[in-house]
Amino acid sequence: MPVTTLTIDGTPVAVETGSTILEAAQEAGVRIPTLCHLDGVSDVGACRLCLVEITGTRKLLPACVTEVAEEMEVHTNTEKLQEYRRMVVEMLFSEGNHVCAVCVSNGHCELQNMAVELGMDHSRFSYRFPQRDVDISHPQFGIDHNRCIFCTRCVRVCDELEGAHVWDVAHRCAGLKIVAGLDQPWGDVDACTSCGKCVDACPTGAIFRKGSTVAEMTRDRGKLEFLQQAREKGEWTR
Amino acid sequence: MELSELLEIGQQERTRQKPIRVHCCTSTGCQAANSLGVKKKLETAVNRNGLSDRVEVVGVGCMGCCGRGPLVQIDPENLVYEEVTPEQAPSIISGLKDSSVVEAQPGDPEHPFFTKQFKIVRETSGKIDPERIEDYIAAGGYQGLHRAIGEFTPSEIVNEVSKSGLRGRGGAGFPTGLKWATVAKAPGDRKFVICNADEGDPGAFMDRSVLESDPHRVLEGMAIAAYAVGASEGFIYVRAEYPLAIERLQKAIKQAKKYGILGTHIFESQFDFKINIRIGAGAFVCGEETALMHSIEGKRGNPTPRPPYPAQSGLWGYSTLINNVETFCNIPAIVTNGGDWYASIGTEDSKGTKVFALTGKIRNNGLIEVPMGITLREIVEEMGGGVPGGEVKAVQTGGPSGGCIPASLLDTPVSYDSLAQVGSIMGSGGMVVMDNQTSMLEVAKFYMEFCRSESCGKCIPCRSGTVQMYHLLNKISDGEATEADLEKLEQLCEMVKHTSLCGLGQTAPNPVISTLRYFRHEYSELLQPETINV
Ligand SMILES: Cc1cc2nc3c(=O)[nH]c(=O)nc-3n(C[C@H](O)[C@H](O)[C@H](O)COP(=O)(O)O)c2cc1C
Ligand code: SF4
Ligand code: SF4
Ligand code: SF4
Ligand code: FES
Ligand code: FES
Numbered sequence: 175m176p177v178t179t180l181t182i183d184g185t186p187v188a189v190e191t192g193s194t195i196l197e198a199a200q201e202a203g204v205r206i207p208t209l210c211h212l213d214g215v216s217d218v219g220a221c222r223l224c225l226v227e228i229t230g231t232r233k234l235l236p237a238c239v240t241e242v243a244e245e246m247e248v249h250t251n252t253e254k255l256q257e258y259r260r261m262v263v264e265m266l267f268s269e270g271n272h273v274c275a276v277c278v279s280n281g282h283c284e285l286q287n288m289a290v291e292l293g294m295d296h297s298r299f300s301y302r303f304p305q306r307d308v309d310i311s312h313p314q315f316g317i318d319h320n321r322c323i324f325c326t327r328c329v330r331v332c333d334e335l336e337g338a339h340v341w342d343v344a345h346r347c348a349g350l351k352i353v354a355g356l357d358q359p360w361g362d363v364d365a366c367t368s369c370g371k372c373v374d375a376c377p378t379g380a381i382f383r384k385g386s387t388v389a390e391m392t393r394d395r396g397k398l399e400f401l402q403q404a405r406e407k408g409e410w411t412r
Numbered sequence: 413m414e415l416s417e418l419l420e421i422g423q424q425e426r427t428r429q430k431p432i433r434v435h436c437c438t439s440t441g442c443q444a445a446n447s448l449g450v451k452k453k454l455e456t457a458v459n460r461n462g463l464s465d466r467v468e469v470v471g472v473g474c475m476g477c478c479g480r481g482p483l484v485q486i487d488p489e490n491l492v493y494e495e496v497t498p499e500q501a502p503s504i505i506s507g508l509k510d511s512s513v514v515e516a517q518p519g520d521p522e523h524p525f526f527t528k529q530f531k532i533v534r535e536t537s538g539k540i541d542p543e544r545i546e547d548y549i550a551a552g553g554y555q556g557l558h559r560a561i562g563e564f565t566p567s568e569i570v571n572e573v574s575k576s577g578l579r580g581r582g583g584a585g586f587p588t589g590l591k592w593a594t595v596a597k598a599p600g601d602r603k604f605v606i607c608n609a610d611e612g613d614p615g616a617f618m619d620r621s622v623l624e625s626d627p628h629r630v631l632e633g634m635a636i637a638a639y640a641v642g643a644s645e646g647f648i649y650v651r652a653e654y655p656l657a658i659e660r661l662q663k664a665i666k667q668a669k670k671y672g673i674l675g676t677h678i679f680e681s682q683f684d685f686k687i688n689i690r691i692g693a694g695a696f697v698c699g700e701e702t703a704l705m706h707s708i709e710g711k712r713g714n715p716t717p718r719p720p721y722p723a724q725s726g727l728w729g730y731s732t733l734i735n736n737v738e739t740f741c742n743i744p745a746i747v748t749n750g751g752d753w754y755a756s757i758g759t760e761d762s763k764g765t766k767v768f769a770l771t772g773k774i775r776n777n778g779l780i781e782v783p784m785g786i787t788l789r790e791i792v793e794e795m796g797g798g799v800p801g802g803e804v805k806a807v808q809t810g811g812p813s814g815g816c817i818p819a820s821l822l823d824t825p826v827s828y829d830s831l832a833q834v835g836s837i838m839g840s841g842g843m844v845v846m847d848n849q850t851s852m853l854e855v856a857k858f859y860m861e862f863c864r865s866e867s868c869g870k871c872i873p874c875r876s877g878t879v880q881m882y883h884l885l886n887k888i889s890d891g892e893a894t895e896a897d898l899e900k901l902e903q904l905c906e907m908v909k910h911t912s913l914c915g916l917g918q919t920a921p922n923p924v925i926s927t928l929r930y931f932r933h934e935y936s937e938l939l940q941p942e943t944i945n946v
Contacts (some may be wrong), residue, residue: 219717219872222911223590236908239717261907265876279549298900299880324869343712346695348870 180246195248196224206250207259207288208379209266209283209323211238213395213404215330221323223259226250238330256292263289264297269348270305272321272378278391279379285323286378304348311361314384315373318344321380322352328372328381335401340366352380374398413679415558418549421671425550425940426797430468432508437538438471439478439624440656441617446498453501454484460502460560461509461741470547473625475538478527479777484516524794525776530757530765530783533741537625542660545667546617548628554673556744560636561681569640570596575751579864580606582699583738583813583840584915585762585828587664591733594723597642599733603643603926606727606734607634608688608704609650609657612696614813614862616842618767619737621779623650623657626741627664631687633740635674635693636747638685646687653692661689686776688763688817696812696866700914701734703868714870715782715914736840738767741853753887758784763826766838772808773799781825782876792845802847810839810857812866815926816852837919852931853938856924857885863920873919877908881924888935894942896936902928 176191180198187202194217199206210221217238225234229247237250250254266272266285271297274280289295306319329352340363345354355363373381374393382391436442436451454469475483477825480494492517493504498515507514520526531537540547546552560569566670574589595603607630611619623630634646650658665687668674674683690708692698699711705727707713726732742764746754755763762784768791770779775797778781782791788807806816814835818823824830828838846855864878884901887893905921905928912918 218870219913220872222871222873222913225911236717236913241719258907258911261903262872262911265872265880269872269876269879299876300883302879321801323872324875343714346697346869347865347867350875 178242178244180242180244180248182248183250187324189242191242193242195226195235195240195242195246198242199237199248199250202212206237207291208238208374209284209288210325210327212330212375215327215375215398217336218326218330221325222262225255225258227252227255233395260294262294263292263294264299266323268297268299268301269304270322271306276388278382278386278388279321279322279377280389282389282392283379284377302348304305306351309354309360310384311359312366312368312384313361314371315360315370315381317352317381318379319352321378323378323380324350324352325377326352326367327375327377328352331371331375331398335398336367336369336371337370337404339364341372353409354395371398371401413558415555415562418554418558421546421881422550422552425544425546426594426892429545431488432463432467434467434469434504434508435472435475435487435538436469436483436764437473437475437483439474439621440472441621442483443480443656445481445495447496449498450482450484450496452502453498454505455639457502457505459503461504463509467505468510470541472540473541474534474535474541474621474779476529476780477519477776477778478621480519483519486566487539492521493517494519496894514711517793523776524790525778525780528644528790528795529781532745532754532757532765532782533622533629533738533767533783534626534779535745536629537622540626542625542627544661545628545664545671546671548626552748553628553744554632556637556747557632557639558679559609559675559748561679561683564644565653566596566640569636569747570725572746572751573640576643576742576746576754577751578739578742578746578754579762579828580736581738581742581766581840583810583837585838587733588739591723591735592637593640593739594721595643595731595733598723601642601733602730604727604730604732605641605643605646605735606639606704606722606732607648607700607740608699608709609648609654609737610692610699610704611654611840612681612694612866613813613840613842614859615769615844616811616840617769618779618841620654620657622737622741622767623654623661627657627660628668629741630661631664631668631674633685635678635685635744636743637733637735637740639683639702643733644684647690647727647853648687649690649692649708651698651699653694658689658691658797665689666679666881674784684872686808690693693851693891695868696862697868697916700874703914704734705732714868728900738841743760744830753914759825759827762838766826766841768841770796770843770845772843773802773847775800775843778861781788784827785825787823787825791826792822793842798846799845799847802849804845805848806846806852807849807924808836808844808855809842810837810845810922811842812863813837813915813922814839814842815922816846816855816930817926818930825852835929837922847932851889852927852934853885853889856927857882857889859923860920863916867916867920871911871913871917874913875907875919877904877912877917878920881908881921885924888938891938891940893938894940896942898939
């Protein structure tokens with residue numbers, strides 16, 4: 175196994191060549207905040223929370239998609255990065271309708287946890303109060319677009335792990351929307367196998383199990399990683 | 413095809429052409445002013461006057477001074493008429509017959525608008541019929557490609573392009589030779605060449621004009637590129653809002669194939685190259701190279717992080733060369749005249765010429781091609797004729813990714829570095845002149861509104877940051893903002909610039925940053941005193 179050595183926040187790390195900075199950081203026990211990254215599916219570099227500074231590079235680079243290089247000096251938690259990350263989370267809160275007190279994911283929410291972790295207690299930006307709908311046409315699950323942060327984790331698990339590609343992104347800018355099928359009610363999409371992988375993938379209260387009430391919605395992230403690894407190792411051959 | 417056969421086609425075309433050519437612009441700008449009506453009347457008048465044996469009316473591409481269209485130009489006399497109406501057409505033709513007084517507004521070919529130009533990309537634009545390959549060949553077309561294949565190895569071509577110092581004209585100014593060398597060196601025997609003709613910047617129409625006026629030059633540039641980097645398939649990605657450009661490109665590809673200039677065994681060599689057209693729905697973000705490639709692949713036109721760069725992993729994962737229309741159009745001349753010749757034009761860091769769409773509050777609107785190093789003043793005051801009834805306040809270059817340069821800096825030479833030094837960029841070539849009536853805050857708002865609605869929405873800094881910035885700009889212009897809001901706006905500028913995923917978000921704050929740099933008082937004047945909320 176070819177190895178690349180680098181430093182992360184001053185600590186020397188040796189990782190398998192071709193690893194991402196995020197993987198290297200995990201190995202070194204350094205936490206880099208992420209929201210769009212999900213173990214087991216491809217990375218898209220969308221949430222910008224994992225941006226890191228690299229000595230000698232002017233640009234900030236997303237740790238989830240940037241490969242390590244020999245003698246790279248990575249800084250994961252500079253003051254500037256902290257400030258930018260806080261702004262990202264503030265903007266995520268102000269662009270949706272996140273009223274945690276009445277949310278199924280209250281207490282089990284990655285966005286909420288991120289706000290706590292980054293010390294964000296209010297948003298400096300104007301709340302936009304978008305008019306978004308809730309789709310409960312699926313017999314078992316529902317999607318509340320008000321809580322969606324467009325991490326596209328649901329899109330990727332459904333496409334890459336389940337192979338159904340029920341979800342996709344439509345429109346752009348403020349009109350951005352996660353759609354089921356051809357922008358149909360979720361329950362009308364025949365391709366949906368009701369496997370629940372998107373439910374487990376969603377970091378917020380956007381996709382939920384029907385019948386969960388406030389603060390009840392928990393997820394089993396490990397399941398997705400287990401499925402992906404089992405498939406990679408060919409554990410089920412028929 | 414031997415070189416002699418190519419030259420023979422050109423010779424035949426010249427023999428076929430009548431001694432007097434009445435050029436009537438049929439590009440979009442002039443068509444919008446009814447140039448097709450003018451052309452029809454010119455043709456009728458030629459027949460009526462019995463001149464058809466020595467006079468022909470030729471529909472040509474853009475001549476440049478589009479703001480004064482429809483334009484008619486007569487060769488070889490080099491007479492120009494502006495704002496021609498169909499009613500004036502007979503008088504223009506009878507003028508040819510008996511030198512009678514022509515009742516049409518003459519143009520001045522000695523005006524700096526024309527004399528200060530240096531045409532490489534637009535050399536034959538407005539002189540040839542874009543729908544006839546023979547006319548392009550008669551003007552020397554496809555000789556560069558013939559030479560490239562017949563006389564040079566691919567690496568020699570890459571060397572010439574490197575030597576020329578040409579930098580990408582799509583906005584970022586990346587050295588073209590370096591990009592070609594990277595693709596040429598990339599492993600794998602399947603590679604692609606893409607021509608980026610998306611042109612989404614508001615106010616820009618350079619690429620459209622070149623495609624409409626001289627489609628074969630683009631094809632020739634692409635074919636030379638394909639030969640140099642070892643590609644056998646290419647795509648032109650052009651927006652659906654450019655129907656005339658698409659139609660002429662399709663015609664041009666068909667004609668070139670017929671002559672064995674595109675397709676298999678080009679000029680009877682072992683080199684194959686076919687070009688496909690891909691029509692985009694007209695999203696600004698689809699001009700970003702990774703988004704553009706996803707769009708060609710039939711996916712959503714979303715940018716993805718680079719690296720990997722297209723040269724490493726592009727279309728369907730294969731090494732891909734992607735260049736702008738204007739970049740490709742420089743190539744035939746570089747091959748024909750050599751890289752050193754090209755490098756002798758322009759400045760140290762910016763070689764050659766640049767095409768600009770000169771618009772806004774200015775007397776002579778239109779397209780110009782100027783040598784790099786020319787000053788903004790020469791362009792605005794001499795070529796453009798200045799602001800009618802007013803003064804220049806600022807010049808905006810680089811579109812939504814660029815900035816506003818104040819009148820006090822008009823002596824800045826046009827080059828990648830010097831424009832960057834004054835807080836703007838070369839960009840793809842939009843140049844908007846603003847007079848002293850213009851509110852710079854409104855200008856910033858205009859571009860922010862554009863970026864806001866064009867953001868693909870993939871990453872939060874751009875998707876939401878542009879909305880928040882637009883909101884703050886509005887708050888300021890409505891007189892409802894305080895110093896704290898201006899501070900927040902500046903913080904946002906910095907954050908969006910450094911954290912966005914692609915060039916759209918990374919450059920979206922530029923118009924705000926540059927107007928704040930030079931016209932901050934226009935913002936502060938509108939601020940309200942801080943009040944304490946109890
Ligand atoms: C938002 C955005 C829009 C762009 N639009 C265009 C465009 O319309 N045409 C173009 O040639 N390049 C455009 N570019 C630049 C391309 O991504 C790419 O750099 C260029 O096509 C490379 O060609 P060049 O090296 O010849 O300039 C755009 C970039 C961004 C970030
Ligand atoms: S999704 Fe998370 S952040 Fe949003 S309302 Fe629910 S708990 Fe709060
Ligand atoms: S629904 Fe959930 S998983 Fe899907 S994009 Fe929105 S927040 Fe992410
Ligand atoms: S910067 Fe804007 S356009 Fe580019 S990926 Fe992010 S949201 Fe999309
Ligand atoms: S985790 Fe890397 S950008 Fe979201
Ligand atoms: S469009 Fe006719 S001169 Fe430019």
